[in-house]
Every structure is written in structure tokens, then in C-alpha cells.
Amino acid sequence: MSQPIVLWNAKRRATHAFDDAGISITKTILPPPGPRAPYDMDQEPPNISKTVPPLAYFCIRALTPHADQLHHLQHSLPYSRDVVSALVRRTPAPLPAKNKDSQPFFVSIVNPRLLATLAQVMHPLPEEFRDYDIPLSDVHLPLLQRVPSRKNFCFITLLALPYCKELCDDTIGVIRRLNTLSALDIKGTTVGSYGLTVLARGLSWSDDELQSRTGCWGLRILGLHSCTNIGNEALPILSKFPLLSSIG
Numbered sequence: 001m002s003q004p005i006v007l008w009n010a011k012r013r014a015t016h017a018f019d020d021a022g023i024s025i026t027k028t029i030l031p032p033p034g035p036r037a038p039y040d041m042d043q044e045p046p047n048i049s050k051t052v053p054p055l056a057y058f059c060i061r062a063l064t065p066h067a068d069q070l071h072h073l074q075h076s077l078p079y080s081r082d083v084v085s086a087l088v089r090r091t092p093a094p095l096p097a098k099n100k101d102s103q104p105f106f107v108s109i110v111n112p113r114l115l116a117t118l119a120q121v122m123h124p125l126p127e128e129f130r131d132y133d134i135p136l137s138d139v140h141l142p143l144l145q146r147v148p149s150r151k152n153f154c155f156i157t158l159l160a161l162p163y164c165k166e167l168c169d170d171t172i173g174v175i176r177r178l179n180t181l182s183a184l185d186i187k188g189t190t191v192g193s194y195g196l197t198v199l200a201r202g203l204s205w206s207d208d209e210l211q212s213r214t215g216c217w218g219l220r221i222l223g224l225h226s227c228t229n230i231g232n233e234a235l236p237i238l239s240k241f242p243l244l245s246s247i248g
Contacts, residue, residue, distance in 0.1 A: 002142030005174050006031050007166040034137035039111045053086040060087060060117055067116035068146040076123045084122070087114065104128045112140040119153040136161075145179055154180055162223070163188035169195035176202025181216045185223035187248075192229030193237060200240040221246045 008031035015027045056077060063070060088110055090103040107115070107128050115132055118125060134141060136159065144155040156178055161167050162185050172195040175184070202215035219241045224230055225248055238244060 002146075004034070004137050004139045005141060005177060006034070006137050007161075007164065007171050007174065009166045009168050009171055011168075011170065012165065034135065037135065037138055038109045041109075054080065054083050056080060056083045057086045060114075060121060063121065064111070064113045064117045067113045067120070068143050070117060070120040071148045071150075073121065076121055079122055079124055079126075084118065084125070087118070107132060112138065112144055116144055116147050116155065120147070120150075123152055142177070145177065149180055156180055158183045158185075160185045161189065162186070165189075167191060169198065173198045173202070175199060176215050178216065179214055180218060182218045182243075183221040183223075184216070184219060187223045187225040187227060189227060190229055191227055193231060193234040196230065196234050196237045200237050203240060216241065217243070219244055221248070223248050 010028040013029045017025050017027065019025055060083065084105065088105045088107070091106045092103075105126060105128050110132070112132070112134055115129070118129070134144075134156070141156065147155055149155075157180055159175065159178060159181055164186070167186055167189045169190075169192055172186075172191055175181070176199060199216065203217055204214050206212045206214055220243050222238070222241075222244060238247065
């Protein structure tokens with residue numbers, strides 16, 4: 001399993017001291033564990049059904065741990081409300097609803113592996129499945145990056161890190177692992193021209209038989225407002241992103 005992506009500016013927390021021999025010692029702090037994901041905090045027991053769920057329910061549950069391998073399947077299933085309702089809870093209604101099926105699905109607490117499985121084996125999904133927020137440090141985000149994009153879905157396309165104190169020239173390199181990124185907002189950070197160079201150096205081709213592209217080749221929108229460390233010297237660097245069309 002790939003390591004999660006962690007933004008951690010160790011220089012901000014480094015302390016310097018000298019030992020008895022006069023040797024300089026630099027002390028740094030390791031990053032703390034990331035916050036618990038919403039799908040881990042959801043402790044509500046699953047709905048108790050009076051009927052046995054469809055066979056597809058059990059198949060999807062069995063496939064979920066292997067979401068990054070499902071692109072080898074040649075066919076998908078038509079959307080089934082009964083199957084998805086058995087897998088995903090509905091958004092709580094402020095008042096008792098006469099028809100619970102009219103309530104939207106509670107997508108924000110869905111495990112990303114289950115979401116990736118549903119996107120690959122069932123089409124079309126309801127509209128609320130189109131957007132899904134996931135922390136950069138989520139343990140399953142590297143798995144989502146291994147799921148090839150299709151015409152009906154793509155993971156991960158937008159990353160918003162405005163005014164993030166952990167993002168700098170030394171840490172921006174981890175973003176190169178997001179191969180499907182199309183929009184990046186890093187306004188108000190200390191990232192400079194060198195950091196953009198690090199990001200551009202990630203544009204490469206893999207050494208395996210597939211010869212797939214790695215890096216942010218699909219980057220189209222880049223937010224750099226209030227990035228005071230970036231000057232005109234960054235223009236040749238930005239030109240290396242072939243699809244970049246908007247800089248704000």
C-alpha cells in the first residue's frame with residue numbers, strides 16, 4: 001500500500017542547539033497522525049433490512065478492497081437504487097419523510113474505496129455522487145490515484161490549499177503524485193519559483209511497459225494570488241504544463 005500524502009513543513013518547527021562538544025544539532029518534529037476521516041467517525045449502525053439485499057450488494061462489498069483493479073472489468077451494471085441504498089445511508093431529514101427514497105445519499109461519509117468501486121461497476125450513479133471531498137492525507141487517496149479515469153468519472157481533479165502554512169518549496173513535491181489533477185489552488189502560500197520548478201520536474205513518463213505519464217500533465221487552472229515569492233521568472237516554468245490555461 002502506498003504511503004499517504006502528508007504536507008509537513010519541518011523547517012517551521014526546527015530548533016537548533018549545540019551539544020557539549022560544540023556540535024550543532026537540529027531537532028525537528030515528526031508530523032502528527034492525520035484527522036479521522038468522516039467515514040471512520042460514522043458509528044451509526046447500518047440499516048436493518050427486513051429483506052435479504054440483492055446479490056450485487058455482496059459482490060460490491062467483496063470488490064471494494066480491490067477498487068484499483070476493477071478497471072480490468074469489461075462491463076458495468078445499470079444503476080440499482082436497491083443496491084446503492086443497501087450500501088450507502090441517506091442524508092438525515094429534518095422531519096420524518098414519507099418516502100425515504102427521496103432523500104439524497106450521504107456521500108460525504110462513504111468510504112473512498114466503496115465510492116471508487118461503485119463508479120466503476122455501476123452507471124449512471126445519482127447526481128450527489130459527482131462531488132466527493134477527501135483530505136490530502138487520507139490513507140486511501142493513493143489508491144484512488146491508481147484507478148484509471150473513464151468518460152464518466154475521474155479521481156482526484158481539484159486540490160485547494162489556500163494560505164496553507166505547510167505548503168512551501170520543500171513540500172510541494174508531494175503534489176506531483178496527483179496524476180489526474182486539473183485545478184490547483186495554492187494562493188497565499190510561501191511557494192516560490194523554485195517550488196513551481198519542482199512541480200514541473202514531476203512531468204515524466206513511467207519506466208514500466210505501459211509507459212504511462214506521471215505528474216500533473218492535466219493541470220489547467222492554477223491559483224497563485226498573493227504568492228509573493230513568485231515573479232516573472234516563473235513564466236518559462238509554467239509553460240511546461242501543456243494544458244495550463246488559467247492563472248489567477
